[in-house]
Amino acid sequence: MKLRLILFGKTRQRELRALQDDYLRRIRRYADIELLELRDAARAAARTAPPAPAAHWVLLAAEGRRFTSEEFAGWLAGLRDRGVRELVFLCGAAEGIPDCFRRLAHSHLSLSPLTLPHELARVVLLEQLYRAFASLAGHPYPR
Incomplete structure (x- = not known):
C-alpha cells in the first residue's frame, strides 16, 4: 500500500521535524510513503498529482472517527484487504x-479528543502508522 501525507504548512520545530523524519524512515520498511508539505490551496491543487483510482482519502478532523491503536491497525488492514x-x-x-x-x-x-498543534498531530499520525504497520507485519513495537 502506498501512503501519501498531504500536509498544509511546514513542520518548523526542529525537534518535531526530527521525529517526523525518523518515523518516515521507519515506515518505509513496510510501505512506500510520500510526504508533501504545501503552502496554499490553489498551488496545492495544481501541484498535487492525482491519486490512483483506488485511493482512499482520509481527512484528519476533530469530528472524525477515533480508534485505539489496535483498531487503527485493523482498519488499515481492512482497507488493504x-x-x-x-x-x-x-x-x-x-x-x-x-x-x-x-x-x-x-x-x-x-x-x-484533545486539540493538538498541527505539527504535533503529524508526528502522532506517523507514529500510529508505524505502530500499525509493525503490528500487521508481526513485529513487536520497539520501545
Whole structure:
C-alpha cells in the first residue's frame, strides 16, 4: 500500500521535524510513503498529482472517527484487504484544510479528543502508522 501525507504548512520545530523524519524512515520498511508539505490551496491543487483510482482519502478532523491503536491497525488492514492501493491523509495547519481538499475525503479520522498543534498531530499520525504497520507485519513495537 502506498501512503501519501498531504500536509498544509511546514513542520518548523526542529525537534518535531526530527521525529517526523525518523518515523518516515521507519515506515518505509513496510510501505512506500510520500510526504508533501504545501503552502496554499490553489498551488496545492495544481501541484498535487492525482491519486490512483483506488485511493482512499482520509481527512484528519476533530469530528472524525477515533480508534485505539489496535483498531487503527485493523482498519488499515481492512482497507488493504479491500484493494485500496493508495491511502492519502490530509493534515491541516492552523487555518485548517482547504474545501477543495476536504471534499475528496472518504473518511474522517480524529487522533484525539484533545486539540493538538498541527505539527504535533503529524508526528502522532506517523507514529500510529508505524505502530500499525509493525503490528500487521508481526513485529513487536520497539520501545
